[in-house]
Amino acid sequence: MTNTRSFDLNLLPVLEALLSEEQVSRAARRLNLSQPATSAALARLRDAFDDPLLIRDGRGMVPSHLARQLQPRLAALIAEIESVITPQATFDPATTKRRFTIAANDYAVSAVLSRVVARLHETAPAASVEILPLEEHFSDRLAIADFDLAIRDDWSLRSLRNRETLFHEAYVCIARSDHPRLSPTPTIDEFLAEGHVLIAPRADTSGPVDAALARIGARRTIAVTTPHFLAAPAMVAETDYVMTIARRIAEQMAVYHRLRLFEPPVPVSGFDVAMAWPAQRQGDPAVDWLRQQIHDVL
Structure with missing residues (x-):
């Protein structure tokens, strides 16, 4: 031949x-x-x-x-x-038994994936979802396509080509609903007089609120530092502490705990939330469908 x-x-x-x-x-x-x-x-x-x-x-x-x-x-x-x-480009969510793997931090699991899982339960009943912890340094896992999607703040994903911004998240303050000292619209002095809970996944000692306060020459008292998004609101509900947290988390937690929400007394910049996917998943009809489901529930 x-x-x-x-x-x-x-x-x-x-x-x-x-x-x-x-x-x-x-x-x-x-x-x-x-x-x-x-x-x-x-x-x-x-x-x-x-x-x-x-x-x-x-x-x-x-x-x-x-x-x-x-x-x-x-x-x-x-x-x-x-x-x-001409690869097969069809995907039937009603019959697929695919196992979707999504890497996400605690915030993304609560703010995004709880609704996504509910949607998949309805539209792809035979599919399953594995949620993986998303470490700070996950580029190697993304390079080897260890998961289908990653969801977290856009800043952390900024170097990745295959990514989409999902929404902008704002910060809001929470306190227990019967807090003895806070007025309906707390002033900066009331805010600074209370102890604060800080969510610090990387064991940081300050956050966006501290940067905003520093611009006006003020400081707050950090009473509790924790890496856990979900545990912190429960602490606030049982104490006189206040906390500044992502609005979507605050609104969810207010349903389960005796919490009130109020705007920060100083402007605090929010953040964009994005999803990224490995190059090997580009054009995968199942992953394309999953991304659309995420957009639909947000």
Whole structure:
């Protein structure tokens, strides 16, 4: 056979039709080609394989020994090539049993994924979801496509090409609903007079509120530092402490705890939340569908 690099793969369906029909005219009709074009393709095939492939036998033609060896493998080979060139782009959420893997921090799990999981339970009942912890340094895992999606603040994902901003998150303050000293709209002095709970996943000793206070020459008292988004509101509900937290988390926690929400007495910059996915997942119809579900519930 000639060099495989120069072989025209378009000739394989012609060969399959010729060996099945054992006649040029019937193969031409099956392929919707003219008879001269089919004969020319047969000539090219004979040259490529250095074999007659079809041999005249009376009024008909019969496959050569090589052709008989090739014939059982042709259909599967053609199907495999077609699947590579034109990959299957269908995805049926109603029947899929895919296991989606999503890397997220505590905030993203509460603010985003609780609703996403509820949506998937309805629209893809046979699918499953694995939520993985999202460390600060996860580039290596993203590079090897260890998960389908990652969700966290956009700043942390800014270097990644495949990402989308989902929404902007604002900060709000919370305190227990029967706090003995805070007015309905707490002033900066009231705010600073109370102890504060700080969520610090990286064991930080300050946060965005402290940066905002520093701009006006003020400081607050940090009474509790914790890495846990969900535990902190419970602490606030049981004490006189106040806390500044992402609005979506505050609104969720206010349903379960005796909390009141109020605007920070100083402007505090919020943050964008984004999702990113490995390059290997680009164009994956299942991941495309999952991303759309996330957009739909937000």
